[in-house]
Amino acid sequence: MMKSKIIFRNIYNKFTKFSCEKGIKFYPFYHGSYHNISIRCFTKKIEDNVIEELKKRGLINALTSSDIINRVKNQTTIYCGVDPTAPSLHLGNLLTLIGLLHFNVRGHRTIALIGGATGSIGDPSGRNTERQPLSFSMIEKNANAIDNQIRKIFINGKKYALRRGFKIRDELDVIILNNLKWFQKMSALELLNDIGRYARVGTMMARDSVKLRMENTGGISFTEFSYQLLQAYDFWHLHHYHQCQIQLGGSDQWGNITAGIDLIHKKKTDSIKTTTESLETTENTNAFGITIPLLLTSTGEKFGKSAGNAIWLDDKMTSPYEFYQYFMKLADADVEKYLRMFTILSMEEIDQIVKTHMKSPEERKGQEKLASEITEFVHGVAGLQKAQLATRVLFGDSLENIRGHDLIEAFLHDSQRLTPIHRNEIVNRTIDRVAVAAGACKSRNEANKLIKVGGLYLNNQRVIEPHHKVIEDDLLDGVVCVIRTGKSNYHLIQVID
Structure with a gap:
């Protein structure tokens, strides 16, 4: 073995001298023994x-x-x-x-x-x-x-x-x-x-x-x-x-x-x-x-599982929507720093994004660009589309042009918001019962109180009638509906047969 090592080193030295003279870089790759070594050249x-x-x-x-x-x-x-x-x-x-x-x-x-x-x-x-x-x-x-x-x-x-x-x-x-x-x-x-x-x-x-x-x-x-x-x-x-x-x-x-x-x-x-x-x-x-640099929170704490504030890269542990929203909620002062660190956009592009953002920071254009870039990198284009769709739904946009199957896919691993319920427990049932089944309300009485004050929504439309029944037409593509209580408490029902 020692003899093989010395032979290899002599070959290595000769190749090195040659590479220095010719401007070629070479690297030996070890394959288990000094008798099985390949030389790969790069220029x-x-x-x-x-x-x-x-x-x-x-x-x-x-x-x-x-x-x-x-x-x-x-x-x-x-x-x-x-x-x-x-x-x-x-x-x-x-x-x-x-x-x-x-x-x-x-x-x-x-x-x-x-x-x-x-x-x-x-x-x-x-x-x-x-x-x-x-x-x-x-x-x-x-x-x-x-x-x-x-x-x-x-x-x-x-x-x-x-x-x-x-x-x-x-x-x-x-x-x-x-x-x-x-x-x-x-x-x-x-x-x-x-x-x-x-x-x-x-x-x-x-x-x-x-x-x-x-x-x-x-x-x-x-x-x-x-x-x-x-x-x-x-x-x-x-x-x-x-x-x-x-x-x-x-x-x-x-x-x-x-x-x-x-x-x-x-x-x-x-x-x-x-x-x-x-x-x-x-x-x-x-x-x-x-x-x-270690990534720190605004209070100077280290991110990570030990710190208890981890934003996971697995979409089953942190959904693309939650991942996207983390960056959407970023403080204005951190936007430029994070764009530089978390994206591969050119410095010129970043400077332009920051200038546009600072003109109207309330529109959160900088956060939106950052969230889109980093979500695409981690979760791909499909993951970004899911996050953007979920954002539209959970921020009160119209559901008119949204496909039901896309909506389910966007919330597939979000067990806190998406609940599968059998069709016969949803269709032709009063909205108060459905709200309880979805976990949006603790009781039918709570649901009816919300309806009276205009605080219960079906597919982002306010429910006015306490005895309103959910029908097939309320289901997007016949597979899902959205119940909202208050301004931001959303629950999706995946209807299963």
Whole structure:
């Protein structure tokens, strides 16, 4: 094996020298052994510097080295990771995915890493208490769901970018990996030997995530204390086998990212001592980190499942309508910031949107554009159309030209608003009974009181007659009707046979 490694490194060095002379970038891809390695050559020059673009958008909190600005002038590989501690990603995760998208649409290779192994431990960063451990079966279920979700988001994101003028290479689809693949084969002795020997306890103790927990009475467990070693190894593994040079994460990930860079450099130096390889053979020996600002609420709280204010990216957990409305309700002062961070619109387009918005902020044109852009990116054009249809219905527009099946589709996973009820319990029943069945009123007496004061609506039309019966003609396409109480309490009835 050692002989094979040395042979490979000699080949690697020769190709590197040739690539430097000819201006060609080459990357070796590892396929399981040093006897099965392919060399792929690229001449890709990146005209649009993605780091400069991210800076303009306020998407960079810190860089581990300014050298990254020159490195991204040529094609490289970047990754970000997420632990499957829930069945869906949330709005706080979305910024890192948007960061990946910016790299992807400009011709860089992108990797999304799911922490099937690290998710069983839990990252202590930004937490005051230890996470409740999840079963391996739950982590596996969550990992599969997030894998599908990331694929869907990047399919939508690619289409979204193409519609906005980006030219994307088909072979640059996002790569999704799971770190359980390499950690499940690693013994405790291998972990200590391959990772632990390069770590220094003093440095680990100095991490902000560790110091914060040590100040609390509960302290930090050895399990969570070791998390940074595993994330560091992830970066080394991706750097070694996938030529990944950049890790992207939230600002709370700075310590974990720099731990990975330290491990890459130390293992590289250790390897050089036993081979003829030189540090100067290729710029691929470099590794970089980028942190993006954490998404905070207007009160300064972190978004996420732990904070209890998560806006989920799964349409079954947060409907496209609720997702869309989150951005519609955004304060005017945050519109420009969010347009820069959450969309890939040009800076000129954003400036024009903001100018138009500020002329008549009460029309919320800026929020509407932002909500449309980000909903299309996450949920696709179909998801955006559902959100816009639901908005029209729930804000009192006429239902005259709305198809019943489209209305059901728009609220399909919204169990709080959409209630399936058998046809014989709706048709030819008085409106007070129907309102109770739909959950719009607690009793027939409450429903009749609302009718008397003009506070009960059927299909956005005020009900005047207390004994009004719901008939087939009241059902849109014979499958759905809408009951409203007051100004904004909507209930949809899906009529089933």
